[in-house]
Amino acid sequence: MISEATLLKWEKMVAEYKQDHTRPNPFEEPEAGMLFPPHSSQSFADMPLAVSVTLLRREFLQEESDARKRGVTFLHETTPTTFLRRALDVEEQQY
Numbered sequence: 001m002i003s004e005a006t007l008l009k010w011e012k013m014v015a016e017y018k019q020d021h022t023r024p025n026p027f028e029e030p031e032a033g034m035l036f037p038p039h040s041s042q043s044f045a046d047m048p049l050a051v052s053v054t055l056l057r058r059e060f061l062q063e064e065s066d067a068r069k070r071g072v073t074f075l076h077e078t079t080p081t082t083f084l085r086r087a088l089d090v091e092e093q094q095y
Helices: 004-019 055-070 080-093
Strands: none
Touching: 055 080
8 A cells, every 4th residue: 555655746746747847757758767665664765676567467467466465356368467567568669
C-alpha cells in the first residue's frame, strides 16, 4: 500500500510538473531512481530502487503465484500480469 507521505510527494510532483514542464514528468517511467517497495512493511519512500519493466513483470508474477498458493482464482484466462505485459508490448510497438 502506498503511504500517505509518498502520495503527497507524488501529488506535489504532479503539481510542479503542471506548472513547469521542465520538471520531471511523474507520468513517465524514469531512467532510474523510481521508488519501488519490496514485499515487506517498508513504504515506497523507504526503498529507492530503479524500476524497469522486467522488475514490474517479476513482481506481478510473484504476486500472482502467491495468490494461486492462497487459492485465489482468476476470472479470465488472461491473468492481470499477462494483460499488462501485452499492453506494455503494444505501447512499445507504437514508437
